[in-house]
Amino acid sequence: MISNRVFAFCAISTLASSIACTPKPAAVASPTTPSSAPARRTSDAVYRLDFVLTSKDAPASNVAFVLTLPEHEKGEVFVGKNTLLSAAVPTTAQIPAGVPLGGTRQDVGTKLFTSFETKGDDLLLSVDLEATSASLPTVDKLTTHTKALAVQGKSSVVAQVDGEAHHLTLSVTPTKLR
Numbered sequence: 001m002i003s004n005r006v007f008a009f010c011a012i013s014t015l016a017s018s019i020a021c022t023p024k025p026a027a028v029a030s031p032t033t034p035s036s037a038p039a040r041r042t043s044d045a046v047y048r049l050d051f052v053l054t055s056k057d058a059p060a061s062n063v064a065f066v067l068t069l070p071e072h073e074k075g076e077v078f079v080g081k082n083t084l085l086s087a088a089v090p091t092t093a094q095i096p097a098g099v100p101l102g103g104t105r106q107d108v109g110t111k112l113f114t115s116f117e118t119k120g121d122d123l124l125l126s127v128d129l130e131a132t133s134a135s136l137p138t139v140d141k142l143t144t145h146t147k148a149l150a151v152q153g154k155s156s157v158v159a160q161v162d163g164e165a166h167h168l169t170l171s172v173t174p175t176k177l178r
Helices: none
Strands: 006-013 018-025 046-055 061-070 075-087 103-119 122-135 138-151 156-162 167-176
Touching: 046 103, 046 122, 061 075, 061 103, 075 122, 103 138, 122 156, 122 167, 138 167
Parallel strands: none
Antiparallel strands: 006 018, 046 061, 046 167, 075 103, 103 122, 122 138, 138 156, 156 167
16 A cells, blocks of 8 residues: 655756755655556467568578567577688697587578567568678678558568678468457
């Protein structure tokens, strides 16, 4: 139970060069007053998101992945490998057997981060896509951030990149599970 307490608030008066204190009652929370904690969105919507990333780059390929997400939750996928870009080779010290050499490594492949919210029967997707490829000594990188409206049960293009080095299309088919 919250008690009614009186706190003194002090204000400095610059004109009179004195301190004036006035009592002010503390706010009392009531059952009808919303709390200061942020309200958590509650939704029972759960969707399966079938993504297909199509590349026209040589060699042409399709990568498919599925995420099952509740509304307003974030999901991510990484398809690729962690590649050694440069090895630090010791010159004077002996490396014991079974101890890996150090070096610079980077994830190379496709990363997708997504979340959604429902807009009527449709989904508003927020999608971050990163595609990297290593052709040493360089690493090519493409990133996109987009919002797209997807229709339930139909394939929708979320992002399309037709550039000098990359030709990618990302599409999604959402299916309502709950």
